[in-house]
Amino acid sequence: MRSELARTLVAFIVFLAATAAAQSLKSSKTCAESAESGTHGEIRACQQKKLADANAALDTAYAKARKQLKSDGGASAEAQLVRAQQLWQTWMEAETSLCAQLSGWQTEGSGLALERDICKADLIRDRVSMLQRM
Numbered sequence: 001m002r003s004e005l006a007r008t009l010v011a012f013i014v015f016l017a018a019t020a021a022a023q024s025l026k027s028s029k030t031c032a033e034s035a036e037s038g039t040h041g042e043i044r045a046c047q048q049k050k051l052a053d054a055n056a057a058l059d060t061a062y063a064k065a066r067k068q069l070k071s072d073g074g075a076s077a078e079a080q081l082v083r084a085q086q087l088w089q090t091w092m093e094a095e096t097s098l099c100a101q102l103s104g105w106q107t108e109g110s111g112l113a114l115e116r117d118i119c120k121a122d123l124i125r126d127r128v129s130m131l132q133r134m
Contacts, residue, residue, distance in 0.1 A: 040114075047117045054124040061131035068134060081134075088127060096120045 031046040038046075062085060069077040099119035100112055 044114055047114055047121070051117045051121045054121045054128070057128045058124050061128045065131045065134040092120065092123050092127070095123060
């Protein structure tokens with residue numbers, strides 16, 4: 001009797017989880033879907049979320065790499081990573097502007113800001129991958 005109740009309870013929990021996951025997939029649009037059917041504000045909000053997620057991943061990967069280098073190679077290796085990260089951030093800002101301009105945005109405006117966010121998120125994801133390989 002107890003095992004039957006336990007199986008029923010587990011099946012019910014699995015059903016609830018699957019239903020919640022399916023509902024979440026239905027209600028969340030990708031940025032591309034927003035671009036096709038959404039307002040500029042929706043598209044911008046979607047891309048800003050992607051950029052925030054990329055920045056959070058960068059912070060985590062950088063902290064982990066820094067900690068690893070400090071324990072493996074000492075203060076010198078950690079200092080080199082800190083300097084490299086500073087230089088990378090300077091490069092990333094310049095590269096982001098170039099990327100947006102090469103996409104056709106020459107002057108300031110909401111389209112340029114959106115394109116900069118797209119470029120920046122891509123560059124940050126590349127940096128995260130590199131840091132994770134350390």
